[in-house]
Amino acid sequence: MENKEGFFSMVHQVVRLIPEGRVTSYGAIAKYLGAPRSARMVGWAMNSSFNVDNPVPAHRVVNGQGLLTGAAQFPEPKMMERLLEKEGVELKNNKVQNFAELFWNPSIELEL
């Protein structure tokens, strides 16, 4: 499983840039990378993120609805909610409240 600097690294990097108390969606990242339809690959990249020596705040990445779909894949699902709440993100049944305001759009924040 050779590691080419491609989707993985890019996704990891973008996710790492997410400020505390902010969240983003897979689609937003994928779109920023130029693959608006490859949101799934972003999720896979996250899964790999646990395997690399790269601290990636995957807990700040949720689906387009602000739902913590990936919480179950964490080493400890509760960790995701806890981390988010700890950073000031309001959660409700694994869903991010005020998602629209907490949403961190790389295409805008980074403004290319």
Added chain:
DNA sequence: ACAATGACTGAAT
């Protein structure tokens, strides 16, 4: 090499 799967999303029904 082929088939199935997956932390998604948007459109269609």
Added chain:
DNA sequence: AATTCAGCCATTG
């Protein structure tokens, strides 16, 4: 509004 379908492409059996 809820469910289903199709596209996306890397990883795995």
